[in-house]
Amino acid sequence: MLLGCIGDDFTGSSDLANMLAKGGMRVTQYNGIPDTPAEPHVEAGVVALKSRTIPAADAVDQSLAALRWLRAQGCRQYLFKYCSTFDSTPEGNIGPVLDALSEALDAPRAVVCPAFPATGRSVYQGHLFVFDRLLSESGMEAHPLTPMTDPDIRRWLARQSRLPVGHVAYGDIVEGADAIAAALDRETAAGARHIVTDAVTDGDLMETGRALRGDALLSGGSGIALGLPRNFREDGLLREGGQDWSGAAGTVAALCGSCSKASREQIAVHARDHPAMEAAARDILSGSLAAEDAAAWILDHRAEDTVPLVYSSADPQEVARAQEEYGREHTAAAIEAFFARTATLLAGAGLRRLIVAGGETSGAVVSGLAIPAFEIGPEIDPGVPALKVAGGDLAMALKSGNFGAPDFFAKAARILAGQSQGGQS
Numbered sequence: 001m002l003l004g005c006i007g008d009d010f011t012g013s014s015d016l017a018n019m020l021a022k023g024g025m026r027v028t029q030y031n032g033i034p035d036t037p038a039e040p041h042v043e044a045g046v047v048a049l050k051s052r053t054i055p056a057a058d059a060v061d062q063s064l065a066a067l068r069w070l071r072a073q074g075c076r077q078y079l080f081k082y083c084s085t086f087d088s089t090p091e092g093n094i095g096p097v098l099d100a101l102s103e104a105l106d107a108p109r110a111v112v113c114p115a116f117p118a119t120g121r122s123v124y125q126g127h128l129f130v131f132d133r134l135l136s137e138s139g140m141e142a143h144p145l146t147p148m149t150d151p152d153i154r155r156w157l158a159r160q161s162r163l164p165v166g167h168v169a170y171g172d173i174v175e176g177a178d179a180i181a182a183a184l185d186r187e188t189a190a191g192a193r194h195i196v197t198d199a200v201t202d203g204d205l206m207e208t209g210r211a212l213r214g215d216a217l218l219s220g221g222s223g224i225a226l227g228l229p230r231n232f233r234e235d236g237l238l239r240e241g242g243q244d245w246s247g248a249a250g251t252v253a254a255l256c257g258s259c260s261k262a263s264r265e266q267i268a269v270h271a272r273d274h275p276a277m278e279a280a281a282r283d284i285l286s287g288s289l290a291a292e293d294a295a296a297w298i299l300d301h302r303a304e305d306t307v308p309l310v311y312s313s314a315d316p317q318e319v320a321r322a323q324e325e326y327g328r329e330h331t332a333a334a335i336e337a338f339f340a341r342t343a344t345l346l347a348g349a350g351l352r353r354l355i356v357a358g359g360e361t362s363g364a365v366v367s368g369l370a371i372p373a374f375e376i377g378p379e380i381d382p383g384v385p386a387l388k389v390a391g392g393d394l395a396m397a398l399k400s401g402n403f404g405a406p407d408f409f410a411k412a413a414r415i416l417a418g419q420s421q422g423g424q425s
């Protein structure tokens, strides 16, 4: 294994796996830390954790354990993947995990770059934008678990980290790899250990990737991985040829626990042509709607060209009301458990394709299904690949809240079946 990655959630890990697979690396996503060695063909291994919103000390322990396994696979470089919207609380996990990984690897520095231009995330003068809005005005300020109220990544990270934070601004980035390398060295010499790097375009990320060739530890959204396959290829380390992947036809379902803007639009678009059932938070929490009901409803609505969708997704006011009444963590845990159990029941009933929206929701579903690893298939939309359970016959898509085109659910169903984008579901 050449590149060892640690992802702080399952959808984000599949986003990174997608980026590396598109770059020509043979990638496997491990859901949790494997207890056996990686298969010899794996060039990039992504260990997916569900650590984004857990207490920082636990996130550090899990990330260090993932690092130990990756080091045992002989990796040359390590990447910590978090969200392209830097999802974390001020006392959150990115800083402590980055501190711990830097110290464990004795890394003189780690870049911090959440930019992912294909999905509108750019970093300019240390500030994170989602398309033309600052992060804190993008809708992320109302996220149910990690409200992002400060767009200055340097300031947000400094609140979480024990180590000094530096910055390489766009003026250096735009000059290309040599200038970026020089600026990183300058910041490192000035004592910075975590260095936020600006990036607006894929070209910026390719150049940054080139400048990071010799760095032991990198961190960011999946965009920071854009230039890495080329480094390994130029060093003659990749076995070219891509990975084998085949889709799965048969029963399909979509589950959405994401309250993000994009998911809400996708639900509305999907409901025009497909059966869609709302699983309201109050019904789940009061016990009046059980996973058994949702699974039965999906199975009742099986039909050709149909992708039944069960969703819990509400606007920020409704989310706030549910959290006030039942508590933030209890609400999230109950809804996630509901989707995990629904997926388990469906899998028992012969489900072949499963589309899940929402990072936390996906983590709960994948854990509930006890899926050890995924093979990576074609891209559905930027940041979302088709996945196949390693050694199994279930095809899945794990969609981050704000990713995907408006017709994502139907499109994903087609691609998971191995069809081209224009075919029927």
Ligand SMILES: Nc1ncnc2c1ncn2[C@@H]1O[C@H](COP(=O)(O)OP(=O)(O)OP(=O)(O)O)[C@@H](O)[C@H]1O
Pocket: 011, 143, 144, 145, 257, 258, 259, 260, 263, 280, 281, 312, 313, 314, 318, 319, 320, 322, 323, 331, 332, 333, 335, 336, 357, 358, 359, 360, 361, 362, 399, 400, 401, 402
């Ligand atoms: N109606 C609701 N009220 C309160 N919380 C809800 C409601 N519906 C869903 N949730 C919870 O909100 C959280 C949404 O997080 P999740 O990570 O699944 O989606 P997301 O934040 O849109 O995705 P991502 O993390 O990929 O950006 C989950 O814990 C889910 O259980």
Ligand SMILES: O=C(O)[C@@H](O)C(=O)CO
Pocket: 009, 011, 012, 013, 015, 016, 082, 083, 084, 085, 116, 221, 222, 359, 383, 400, 401
């Ligand atoms: O980076 C992103 O935006 C995604 O891969 C993700 O992590 C959202 O959960």
